[in-house]
Amino acid sequence: xxxxxVLVPVxxxxxxAAFGWRPSVAWFAVADAACLLAGGIWLAVDVxxxxxxxxxxxxxxxxxxxxxxxxxxxxxALLASWSSVGYLRSELADGHTTPGAxxxxxxxxxxxxASMVLAVLAANLGxxxxxxxxxxxxxxxxxxxxRNRASLEASWKYxxxxxxxxxxxxxxxxLLSYATQHAGPGAHSTLDWDAMRGVARHLDPxxxxxxxxxxxxxxxxxxxxxxxxxxxxxxxxxxxxPVSALMSGVLLSVAFYALLRVKVIIxxxxxxxxxxxxxxxxxxxxxxxxxxxxxxxxxxxxxxxYSSIEHMGLVALAAAxxxxxxxxxxxxxxxxHALGKTVAFLCxxxxxxAEGTTRIAGVHGLLARRPLVGGSFGLALLxxxxxxxxxxxxxxxxxxxxGFSANMGWVTAAAFSLLLxxxxxxLVHARSMLLGEADTPSVSPRTSRGAGVPLVxGLVALAxxxITIWPIxxxxxxxxxxxxx
Amino acid sequence: xxxxxxxxxxxxxxVAAVLALWRRSLLAIVRILALxxxxxxxxxxxxxxxxxxxxxxxxxxxxxxxKVGVIPAVLTRVVRDTPNQRDxxxxxxxxxxxxxxxxxxxxxxxxxxxxxxxxxxxxxxxxPVGFAIVLVAFFGLVARRNALTQLVGFLLLENGIxxxxxxxxxxxxxxxxxxxALDLLLAVLVLQVLTSRMRSKFGALDLDRLTELSD
Numbered sequence: 001x002x003x004x005x006v007l008v009p010v011x012x013x014x015x016x017a018a019f020g021w022r023p024s025v026a027w028f029a030v031a032d033a034a035c036l037l038a039g040g041i042w043l044a045v046d047v048x049x050x051x052x053x054x055x056x057x058x059x060x061x062x063x064x065x066x067x068x069x070x071x072x073x074x075x076x077a078l079l080a081s082w083s084s085v086g087y088l089r090s091e092l093a094d095g096h097t098t099p100g101a102x103x104x105x106x107x108x109x110x111x112x113x114a115s116m117v118l119a120v121l122a123a124n125l126g127x128x129x130x131x132x133x134x135x136x137x138x139x140x141x142x143x144x145x146x147r148n149r150a151s152l153e154a155s156w157k158y159x160x161x162x163x164x165x166x167x168x169x170x171x172x173x174x175l176l177s178y179a180t181q182h183a184g185p186g187a188h189s190t191l192d193w194d195a196m197r198g199v200a201r202h203l204d205p206x207x208x209x210x211x212x213x214x215x216x217x218x219x220x221x222x223x224x225x226x227x228x229x230x231x232x233x234x235x236x237x238x239x240x241x242p243v244s245a246l247m248s249g250v251l252l253s254v255a256f257y258a259l260l261r262v263k264v265i266i267x268x269x270x271x272x273x274x275x276x277x278x279x280x281x282x283x284x285x286x287x288x289x290x291x292x293x294x295x296x297x298x299x300x301x302x303x304x305x306y307s308s309i310e311h312m313g314l315v316a317l318a319a320a321x322x323x324x325x326x327x328x329x330x331x332x333x334x335x336x337h338a339l340g341k342t343v344a345f346l347c348x349x350x351x352x353x354a355e356g357t358t359r360i361a362g363v364h365g366l367l368a369r370r371p372l373v374g375g376s377f378g379l380a381l382l383x384x385x386x387x388x389x390x391x392x393x394x395x396x397x398x399x400x401x402x403g404f405s406a407n408m409g410w411v412t413a414a415a416f417s418l419l420l421x422x423x424x425x426x427l428v429h430a431r432s433m434l435l436g437e438a439d440t441p442s443v444s445p446r447t448s449r450g451a452g453v454p455l456v457x458g459l460v461a462l463a464x465x466x467i468t469i470w471p472i473x474x475x476x477x478x479x480x481x482x483x484x485x
Numbered sequence: 486x487x488x489x490x491x492x493x494x495x496x497x498x499x500v501a502a503v504l505a506l507w508r509r510s511l512l513a514i515v516r517i518l519a520l521x522x523x524x525x526x527x528x529x530x531x532x533x534x535x536x537x538x539x540x541x542x543x544x545x546x547x548x549x550x551x552k553v554g555v556i557p558a559v560l561t562r563v564v565r566d567t568p569n570q571r572d573x574x575x576x577x578x579x580x581x582x583x584x585x586x587x588x589x590x591x592x593x594x595x596x597x598x599x600x601x602x603x604x605x606x607x608x609x610x611x612x613p614v615g616f617a618i619v620l621v622a623f624f625g626l627v628a629r630r631n632a633l634t635q636l637v638g639f640l641l642l643e644n645g646i647x648x649x650x651x652x653x654x655x656x657x658x659x660x661x662x663x664x665x666a667l668d669l670l671l672a673v674l675v676l677q678v679l680t681s682r683m684r685s686k687f688g689a690l691d692l693d694r695l696t697e698l699s700d
Binding site: 126130134135136149150153155159170171174175177181182189204206237296297302396 | 600642660687
């Protein structure tokens with residue numbers, strides 16, 4: 001079962017290898033993502049009562065937290081692959097990409113999704129690390145999909161900063177293993193999460209402190225927390241829209257999942273304070289960076305990228321608070337952000353195809369000219385800013401409540417004041433893109449066929465979890481219990 | 486004898502990281518990287534012989550093939566394909582580089598005292614050396630603005646981490662080590678492709694020409 005979840009996402013890559021990129025293969029990828037979602041639901045039902053599923057001894061392991069992450073990955077994969085059918089078809093028709101590049105796209109996206117699934121199902125912190133590093137390698141050429149100078153610069157920065165970050169996480173992982181080896185008589189070196197959690201109280205604090213800093217720096221780079229965020233706006237704005245959606249919507253959260261796994265062990269060894277202080281600094285710094293760079297932002301794809309830094313800052317704040325309520329809010333926030341950011345990035349792809357520019361100043365009157373894409377983009381932005389009825393409203397409210405009840409009122413108040421700046425900045429930019437007179441007639445006023453379906457589906461799902469979190473409430477509760485015992 | 490040899494190998498690895506800071510010839514820098522890889526393979530070999538462990542010897546052979554053979558060969562090709570770019574302007578002068586390396590080494594030894602104290606042994610004495618390599622390599626990585634020196638900086642840093650991993654843990658697990666080695670190899674190949682694209686778009690490996698993206 002668990003093995004199937006890792007292998008299913010690979011199938012479209014085999015299809016692409018055999019037939020090249022073509023619409024039928026792309027539709028197969030959509031069906032395949034739907035299968036992954038079905039498998040994720042099956043797994044979630046299996047583990048929602050606090051059970052843990054294993055495969056092959058202790059190679060793969062799934063508890064409620066893993067199942068939740070598989071669902072997030074599958075939902076975004078479904079929306080992104082659905083939208084990429086039309087996206088690539090338009091790009092090929094307009095000559096923006098070559099069949100070779102489309103083929104590479106069809107090979108790498110499945111590899112990327114499969115390595116994210118492996119990361120959240122790995123029983124072993126070492127294998128989890130290998131899978132997360134593999135996502136960097138799989139996505140580099142996707143960032144460089146357009147083969148121009150800007151995307152080349154973005155891919156270089158992405159792979160250098162990302163790789164250096166992630167090897168620091170490896171060093172932290174090695175030190176965790178070193179500490180378990182000397183945790184007491186009969187202890188042995190291991191990276192198995194269950195075994196490490198078992199001996200976590202006996203780990204040497206001096207070693208764990210160094211390991212914690214390295215793990216936060218390393219996974220923090222992949223999460224895009226300031227000050228390690230420098231690669232993120234470039235990579236997320238240069239990648240083709242469906243890839244941006246996957247990178248912003250889930251890859252950041254998968255990296256955060258890794259941090260949550262090691263946080264459990266670090267907190268047992270050191271108490272919660274040590275990592276909490278570091279996370280609070282990273283969270284506030286990320287919010288400051290995002291808010292200040294959103295104000296004068298000129299590019300709407302970069303705007304979405306900075307919004308991701310802002311949301312990861314909020315997630316880091318929730319992790320710092322660390323109570324069961326805060327972790328449940330964190331998970332809801334991850335899911336809601338995944339949906340909102342996916343819809344927003346997919347819209348940005350449609351806007352770019354039609355308008356031919358990513359400059360905010362180059363796009364006007366979108367709502368009147370292209371109601372479906374413009375409306376979805378506007379709603380997705382409102383959702384990302386935390387307006388009701390969407391899921392992020394509920395999760396941000398819960399994070400604020402958790403913060404005030406955990407005696408972190410000042411930090412929470414500071415964070416939410418920065419959010420107000422973000423709201424004001426994004427609303428100004430959104431107004432100028434969506435409303436106002438179009439100064440030039442639209443270049444090619446068309447939307448790629450079927451593009452609206454994933455956008456509307458994503459928004460409906462986002463509103464549903466905002467109004468009633470019923471379908472996933474128990475799963476989120478069980479998953480939060482894994483992190484905050 | 487065993488601990489002396491370990492010390493020498495670790496010392497060579499650290500000196501290599503410092504040398505790479507200020508050398509100008511790209512080919513020389515690649516050779517320095519290979520030398521450091523050789524020093525680390527030697528550490529793995531010494532551990533294997535001392536502990537009579539076959540798995541360690543296999544790891545030593547793997548390190549030798551990857552870090553002394555394959556990766557330097559790939560990088561040498563990158564240098565040879567860039568005929569007018571064999572030398573690089575160091576943005577730091579030798580004296581500054583040496584002082585910085587000394588300061589970073591002291592910091593590394595100070596910060597990792599607690600790690601050695603947990604289990605003092607000839608092997609774990611090398612943990613601070615590994616950390617010093619990481620810091621020195623990181624300094625070189627941010628100080629130099631050439632695609633190839635950045636790539637070498639990353640690999641030197643990774644070597645420092647490999648050294649810590651070797652001496653700190655009895656066995657991480659062969660699967661994880663294989664996965665990590667594969668990831669490293671793929672990352673180098675990806676970077677190699679990017680350098681060749683960079684050469685065809687910009688005509689050089691000078692990263693100061695990357696100025697399209699900013700806020």
